[in-house]
Amino acid sequence: MKQRLILGLSVLILIALIVLIVLDFFRGPSSKAPNPDMYSIDKLKQIDSSQICYREIRELKTTLKNFTAIVLDDELNAYVCSDKEVQVYNKDWKMLFSFRVDSNLSSIALDPGKAIYLGLANHVEVFDMKGKRMAVWKPYLEDSYFTSLASMGNDIYAADAQNSIILRYDDQGRLINTIGKKDTTKGVKGFIIPSLYFDIAAGPYNELWAANTGMHQLEHFSPEGELLSSWGMASMSLEGFAGCCNPVHFAILQNGYFVTYEKGLDRIKLYDPVGKYVCAVTGPAEVNEKSLNTCTISAPIHDLAVDRDGNIYALDGQSMLVRVYARK
Numbered sequence: 001m002k003q004r005l006i007l008g009l010s011v012l013i014l015i016a017l018i019v020l021i022v023l024d025f026f027r028g029p030s031s032k033a034p035n036p037d038m039y040s041i042d043k044l045k046q047i048d049s050s051q052i053c054y055r056e057i058r059e060l061k062t063t064l065k066n067f068t069a070i071v072l073d074d075e076l077n078a079y080v081c082s083d084k085e086v087q088v089y090n091k092d093w094k095m096l097f098s099f100r101v102d103s104n105l106s107s108i109a110l111d112p113g114k115a116i117y118l119g120l121a122n123h124v125e126v127f128d129m130k131g132k133r134m135a136v137w138k139p140y141l142e143d144s145y146f147t148s149l150a151s152m153g154n155d156i157y158a159a160d161a162q163n164s165i166i167l168r169y170d171d172q173g174r175l176i177n178t179i180g181k182k183d184t185t186k187g188v189k190g191f192i193i194p195s196l197y198f199d200i201a202a203g204p205y206n207e208l209w210a211a212n213t214g215m216h217q218l219e220h221f222s223p224e225g226e227l228l229s230s231w232g233m234a235s236m237s238l239e240g241f242a243g244c245c246n247p248v249h250f251a252i253l254q255n256g257y258f259v260t261y262e263k264g265l266d267r268i269k270l271y272d273p274v275g276k277y278v279c280a281v282t283g284p285a286e287v288n289e290k291s292l293n294t295c296t297i298s299a300p301i302h303d304l305a306v307d308r309d310g311n312i313y314a315l316d317g318q319s320m321l322v323r324v325y326a327r328k
Contacts, residue, residue, distance in 0.1 A: 046283075051238060053270065053279035053328055054312065060093050060322040067302040067315040069108045069148075070322065076307055079116065080315070080322065081108050086118070086131065099131030109149035109156060111171070117156055119146030124158060124173065137173035145196060152202040155223065159210065161198035164191040166210060168223060179225035180210070188227075195295035197248035197263070204254050213245035218258065218275065231275025238269065239277040244295045251304045251312070259312050263299030264288050268314060268325075281312060281325050 064082040071079050076091035083105050087098040107119035116127040122144035126135040145162040158167045166179040182190030192214025199211045208221045217232035233240045241247055247260035256273035268281035302315040312325040
């Protein structure tokens, strides 16, 4: 009798365990269990106030209908571009002059006091300091699309996002060399540019930097194209760059610090000269979750620039304002 009772209880326990296993299998994982691979959009929208080290000091208006690029000279004159026009403002934000172009204006660089260089789709055009066209350079590749220009010494560098290379010209428009072309025989991986965001900038000591957006890095090159150094990592944290391809815009302060902008998380940040995160300039009002994972989604901020005093200028393409930030 006792053995039958024990056997009966064992059978009941076994049946109960089987039922629990089956129920757990069909119920799936608990919705309350944390998923280490998921990130909280609400959390990403919030940046602790202690991390914000800049404040917005001005909102500047233009008569342009859209923005493509901005640069400032040593006299604090701002050159603001749309796809068809350049408007030049002095430090008091009074327009000095403007001029129009014939094709799609995408980028700008200055040789102060000498020339204005404009990237127009697949080629560069040169204007004097009053907006008179002086030269049109022949395209190197017909399918090029220039997203950024940089002036360094007597050379002009053009970032070709369509072909993922940088073109180095002399000031007469003669091609000197290309930078970043993939070469497996030399171990050159090349740029990974998933979308039409490819920014370059000249540092305070005439060093060329480029945003390798698919690698989430900023890279330093010699004029001949040798990769000298790099920094950056893919991360949702403030220290890194999120999404498929970031940072999409950056600028370099006169002290060598970097200002970067990420689409998707829509945040502007400050890094020291060796790439160590310092603080946030401003954080997102909204997070574009699609833009975190889809390279074709456009960025609200259309360009970044800095002035000699360390202020940051952001082209806000949604509000059509030039937003100016100063260090707290």
